[in-house]
Amino acid sequence: MKRTGLFTLQLAFTLLVCAFMLVPIVLSVMAGLTRNYFQGIESGLTFDWVIQVWTAYAPTVWLSLQLALACALCCVVIGVPAAYALVRLDNRLSRAVEELLVLPVAMPGFATALALLLTYGHYSGFRSSAGFILVGHVLFTLPFLVRPVMAVMQRSHLPVLEEAAASLGAGPARRFFGIVVPNARAGILAGTLMVITLSLGEFNLTWMLHTPLTKTLPVGLADSYASARLEVGSAYTLIFLMLIVPLLVALQVVSNRLSRGALR
Amino acid sequence: MTGTAIRLRQCAKTFQGGQTALSPIDLDVRPGETLVFLGPSGCGKTTTLRLIAGLETPDAGGRILFGDDDVTDVPIEKRGVGMVFQSYALFSNLDVAGNVAYGLKVRGMPKAERATRVAEMLELMHLQDFADRSIHALSGGQRQRVALARALAARPRILLLDEPLAALDAQLREQLRVDIDRLLRTLHITAIYVTHDQAEAMALGDRIVVMENGRIAQIGTPQDIYQRPANAFVAGFIGNLNRFDVLAHEQGRARVAGGWLPWNDTSATVLCCRPEHLEIVHANGALQGQVLGQFFQGAHTRVLVDIGNGRQLLVDSRDDRLRQRGDLIEMNVTGPLFALAA
Structure with missing residues (x-):
């Protein structure tokens, strides 16, 4: 096949854009593995920085993972019934609620965090627990679960399926858990992965809500960039990438299968 | 059960x-x-x-x-x-x-x-x-x-x-x-x-x-x-239906576009019959009309007939004679006729 000059031009442009996006990541990763960043790669490669970060910041990694899982759990418990209710009601009120759900995403995280602090800051037990951050994360990530679940529910003829189940003797609870949830599982899975990813990387809200004892990975990252050597911050980034990239890949796989309808 | x-x-x-x-x-x-x-x-x-x-x-x-x-x-x-x-x-x-x-x-x-x-x-x-x-x-x-x-x-x-x-x-x-x-x-x-x-x-x-x-x-x-x-x-x-507007009543007959229908009740204004209850005859038919088209449908042939006054009839004919557009034909009613409120 003969390639035109235009094709070459487009390829060059695409590669340029890829390089623009990827080179900083590669540089950052390399910085985390270089013995001395200012002397450059000639100073040799080492895992020392990664180990140092791990010894100092391992608790932030665990806390972030726990928070992400707890956040996903909360979102599923709140979000799936909410999505169901919104799909079933489908009136002006439900559409308004759907819009309101997205508000914490549209608003600057600092503003949401400030509102939470003003309202609940004086419950010191709650304020100093990781649960406080969890509330922020759930507020922020909930629409990312509700939206895909609603989409799947809307296109899976849920009302008729429920009518069929009802005619076969199933009451409301049985219909919800036996028919609605299994038929929305693809949306729930996609939403859950999205929520975990977002919760792991969330910084704005968390920075405002955290205490020295409830530091998450991104907050620790900012900390280390601000106070420690550049190599330490970069090694930290490497750890974060190792957590988040497999999740993003999983998300892509799920959404691919979703669009092919394999999970329906 | x-x-x-x-x-x-x-x-x-x-x-x-x-x-x-x-x-x-x-x-x-x-x-x-x-x-x-x-x-x-x-x-x-x-x-x-x-x-x-x-x-x-x-x-x-x-x-x-x-x-x-x-x-x-x-x-x-x-x-x-x-x-x-x-x-x-x-x-x-x-x-x-x-x-x-x-x-x-x-x-x-x-x-x-x-x-x-x-x-x-x-x-x-x-x-x-x-x-x-x-x-x-x-x-x-x-x-x-x-x-x-x-x-x-x-x-x-x-x-x-x-x-x-x-x-x-x-x-x-x-x-x-x-x-x-x-x-x-x-x-x-x-x-x-x-x-x-x-x-x-x-x-x-x-x-x-x-x-x-x-x-x-x-x-x-x-x-x-x-x-x-x-x-x-x-x-x-339900099914296809031919409608006739009654133009006049006369001696046990109703005058309609294209001819006459046997009908006693002088209050009827619209008479109907099914396409399969019309038969094409050679002569002395109650209705006359001009063939508009003929459609072979397997068990029967559906003939579309113009009977004047802008009225068209559907006739299901069992014979397999070929009719041309414009042919003049005569028809009789062989099955039930019924009156409908207009």
């Missing part, structure tokens, strides 16, 4: 926003009978089915009885109805056997008994080889047979079918119609069948309820409705 009678008393349905879907109707469905609701979309046939199912509640004052039980306030899950939907509504998270077993499981039937019943239902619907299949692996016809097996597995008092064949192509539709017919005849279950297809209604119904604008236009056997339609709407909806 022995059939359960259904009685509707003054059942009306007004939707939110004041739109009347159903004017108050009274209806008696006999035990074991297949009753077909027939009508165009929006005539209230599906609403009536949903009232019987318990998916809608009638406006205040309406009562629904199954046998001697007043089920008006009983939710659908306790009414003991089986339902079959146009979109199949199968549970894609369960396999074929899982779908058929669903209603039995919900009712707490022991596992061994359940397996026996499922096998029995699958065999009844010729699906025994499909028990472990995923719903996605089935054709439309197979899906609807699974839906039928699922609806019948728990031995419902009443079977409700909402346009079950509408999503299938013509050949499958015919096949499944025969299957459904066989099933309803063997089970003697009271069945309500909703359709907009008059051929389906005539083939399946013990009686047909023709509905129009939320009202019952006529109830009767398929023969009644075809041969003695109660009004112009029913006559026009």
Whole structure:
């Protein structure tokens, strides 16, 4: 096949854009593995920085993972019934609620965090627990679960399926858990992965809500960039990438299968 | 199974926003009978089915009885109805056997008994080889047979079918119609069948309820409705119909465009007859007209005839003579003529 000059031009442009996006990541990763960043790669490669970060910041990694899982759990418990209710009601009120759900995403995280602090800051037990951050994360990530679940529910003829189940003797609870949830599982899975990813990387809200004892990975990252050597911050980034990239890949796989309808 | 009678008393349905879907109707469905609701979309046939199912509640004052039980306030899950939907509504998270077993499981039937019943239902619907299949692996016809097996597995008092064949192509539709017919005849279950297809209604119904604008236009056997339609709407909806405007009455005859029709009652203003009840004759026909076109349809040939005054007739002719556009022909009425209110 003969390639035109235009094709070459487009390829060059695409590669340029890829390089623009990827080179900083590669540089950052390399910085985390270089013995001395200012002397450059000639100073040799080492895992020392990664180990140092791990010894100092391992608790932030665990806390972030726990928070992400707890956040996903909360979102599923709140979000799936909410999505169901919104799909079933489908009136002006439900559409308004759907819009309101997205508000914490549209608003600057600092503003949401400030509102939470003003309202609940004086419950010191709650304020100093990781649960406080969890509330922020759930507020922020909930629409990312509700939206895909609603989409799947809307296109899976849920009302008729429920009518069929009802005619076969199933009451409301049985219909919800036996028919609605299994038929929305693809949306729930996609939403859950999205929520975990977002919760792991969330910084704005968390920075405002955290205490020295409830530091998450991104907050620790900012900390280390601000106070420690550049190599330490970069090694930290490497750890974060190792957590988040497999999740993003999983998300892509799920959404691919979703669009092919394999999970329906 | 022995059939359960259904009685509707003054059942009306007004939707939110004041739109009347159903004017108050009274209806008696006999035990074991297949009753077909027939009508165009929006005539209230599906609403009536949903009232019987318990998916809608009638406006205040309406009562629904199954046998001697007043089920008006009983939710659908306790009414003991089986339902079959146009979109199949199968549970894609369960396999074929899982779908058929669903209603039995919900009712707490022991596992061994359940397996026996499922096998029995699958065999009844010729699906025994499909028990472990995923719903996605089935054709439309197979899906609807699974839906039928699922609806019948728990031995419902009443079977409700909402346009079950509408999503299938013509050949499958015919096949499944025969299957459904066989099933309803063997089970003697009271069945309500909703359709907009008059051929389906005539083939399946013990009686047909023709509905129009939320009202019952006529109830009767398929023969009644075809041969003695109660009004112009029913006559026009079922089969093809030739309409003659009566121009004058004279000595036991009615003068119409194109000729005369034998008719005594001088109050009639519109006379009708079916295309198969007109015969093309060589001479001395009661009606004359000019051929507009001829369409071979297998068992008969449909001839379109212009009889003047802008009126056209459909004639189903059994001979296979070739007629040309513009040929003059004469016709006689060989079957029932009936008068309709204009």
